[in-house]
Amino acid sequence: MELRDYLRILRRRWMLVLSSTLIVVAVAAVYTFTVTPMYQSTAKLFISSSADGGETVSGAFQGAQFSQQQVTSYADFVKDADLAAVVIKDLGLSMTPGGLKEHVTATVTPNTVIIALQAQDASPARAQAIAQGYAVALADQIRTVETPVGETEPLVRPSVNSDATLPTTPVSPQPVRNLGLALVLGLLLGVGLAVARELLDTTVKSVDDVRETTDAPLLGAIGFDSQIRSQPLVTSLSSHAPRAEAFRVLRTNLQFVDIDATTKVFVVTSALPGEGKTTTSVNLAITLAQAGQKTLLIECDLRRPKAAVALEVDNSVGVTTVLLGKVSFDDALQEHTGTGLAVLASGAVPPNPAELLQSRAMADLLEHAKDRFDTIIIDAPPLLPVTDAALLASQADGAIVVAAHGRTTREQLAQAGERLQQVDAAQVGVVLNMTPARRGQGYGYGYGYGYGYGYAPSDTSEAKASTRRRSRGTQASE
Template identity: 60%
Template sequence: MLSATAAYTFVVTPQYTSTARLFVSTPQNSDSNDVYQGGLFSAQRVTSYADFVTGRELATSVVKSLDLDLSPSELTAKVSAEVVPDTVNLNISVTDPSAARAQALTQAYAEGLVDLVRELETPPGTRDAPIKVTIVDSASLPTAPSYPKPVRNLALGLVLGVIAGLGLALLRELLDNTVKSPTDVAIATESPLLGTIAFDSGARSKPLISSLDSHAPRIEAFRVLRTNMQFVEVDQQNKVFVVTSAVPAEGKTSTSVNLALTMAQAGNRTLLLEADLRRPKATAMFGMDHAIGVTTVLLGRLTSGDAIQHDEVSGLDVLASGAVPPNPSELLQSNAMKELIAELRSVYDVVIVDAPPLLPVTDAALLAAQSDGALVVVRYGKTTKDQLAQAIKRLDQVDVRPVGVVMNMVPSKRLSGYGYGYGYGYGYSYAPETNE
């Protein structure tokens, strides 16, 4: 708003305004009653004379007297007349890009009005009019533009800009239906907020926490999540958790991978199961091949032991998705898949299942029904409350309760209100948008 006002102020052509003041009177005598009546007569007439100023006849007279290259209607647009309240004074003003021309036009109008009133008010057969108009102040020569006024315009633009900004911010907040706080999460589900991962632009180039320093803020974020996950299903020795989201691009794959890495770094026998058979991306983050994996095992071409790949850096085992099948949902709800999950559970302390989003397809709900629960990832400021509620409802339909929620890509300045650990300065990173 301020920049637009400044641009307009310094681009628009300056305008100058000249003003002349006239006095309307009647012949005076010693009779007080005549004086009073004359004053009333002048007051009644002055309004009519103001109307003459913006009329076509006077404009035509001024055009001829000054030999102007303007039409009467164009000239009328430049002039205004104002009766001073409770007086018989009349101010005539003309605005023009030229100060000298504004003065000349104003003076011509004042003199023209004097002549026009004398002509109209003089009765036939007489030489004197019962009322006259006198120029009290001749047309002034303006020394500064009357428009635009930079200081006033910039101040007004600043004020309006602040008001507009606050109004838009308030309107945006009122219309914003996205998840941005633990309260928003609590509206959709009774499950706890287990972790909050802050936005970090460096995560795009280094998505794996195994490539970071051991005390990096991103690692601390996933350690907090790992710690909170230890309190889920405490009676279960070998656990299987599905990591999913409501819609794509919320960071569920990166969350799955880094949570699994954190579990493995803590000494747990951990497997990352890439169960997104439609758009597999987890194994690519390790530089592994996903051509052999879940689908290969389900079709009986290899055993799970032969298909599992090992990450030497972290000690994490990874079972890739395998070739993309035409019927992912049928494979995921097959008996072979149930047997595979049961087999992996018997071997590993923790199995982290990277599943597709809940709302576009049913895959994640089918997998969650075979696990110990689902961890739902939401993206700060993008996932809507309705999407989260629908995702939780999708899990309810298969009798699965989400074990918790992870809020992803939270602006660092918003972290102070999310509790655990932030008083120690821990930062939280985000899962890249390209990872589903």
């Protein structure tokens, strides 16, 4: 991954990074301001040998060298439980030797004969007493160990070089250090989680995702609208509404698909249900009709028809009744009020939708429709669960596949394209639906007229050239 990829991830997942950082800092703050403060006191022992004051310089040097060699061993005495027991007895502490040892450490200053004893406790006075008590007890133990049998003088002379001090400020916790480390750790954790989630997230979210998944171009992006359930049609929106503008952009891009055809037939489908293909097909058809094109919307989702309900037209007569010969094509047509859009509803739900859609009667219906309309939009079922959309696409100029932003996976979009290839149907393009209305996604724009969201391909000339290179019957880009 390049630097720009990481920056893109941070822009997309900044909430995850921020929340992770805040959680880690909050945990560190709770720990820092609730843990019992600990105070540390230090006492120092100076170790000298009996030869340090010898008559010759060489004797003094040998004595100092001997003390340096032994001083590390003396520091290890601090770990002995017997020494801790002596300190507990002398100070009258209500602690166990094991518990006391955990609060005392001994360090040797390099190239010296000084042992520093540090004692930590919640009480400053007790920390001072423990450090001083350990220094005295350790000096006594060293004298005992270093006194040869039968002798009264030890080989070394330990002495308390620096008495234990009374601490005034706690050594732990350290708020600045703890919160600083928590901030760094939280940022690293947040970035790591963001990158991991991005790598594990296989949903389609950008133009690059579409390009990496299919050869079909991105024809448009429809922004997410929380009011879509109450206002599914663009006719209920302001003419400058972002969703209305997005469908006008989609309408414009469709003009470059198969530009030599006098009549265009497009199947609008999706990989799976719930990705907005019916809303897209209905609003696309309305937008085409508003532009003055003779447009027909055919509801061919004979399993779960919803287009007629959205347009508020009668669904009792439609595709199935025409295919069965009960009603003529012209009599089954309805007009959507206010837009001039011709609508052929689904009719009664049949038990065998796939057989009806690949029948000769359906082919005749489409041929008859081509004679009367400039553009025909067919609302079809999803591609992956059933074969209906693929069968219809093979009889049309191609299919427009609707993919839901952050919901449709790249694998599902690729499989949808493969379904179309299996029946030699062209994939006209992809429409990215439910896109978030924020900048930095690669498909938003603004030009000072109040349009908050829309889409235009990043390389329109490339899209035009691509569609011109593709002929009817071959796979087209979306």
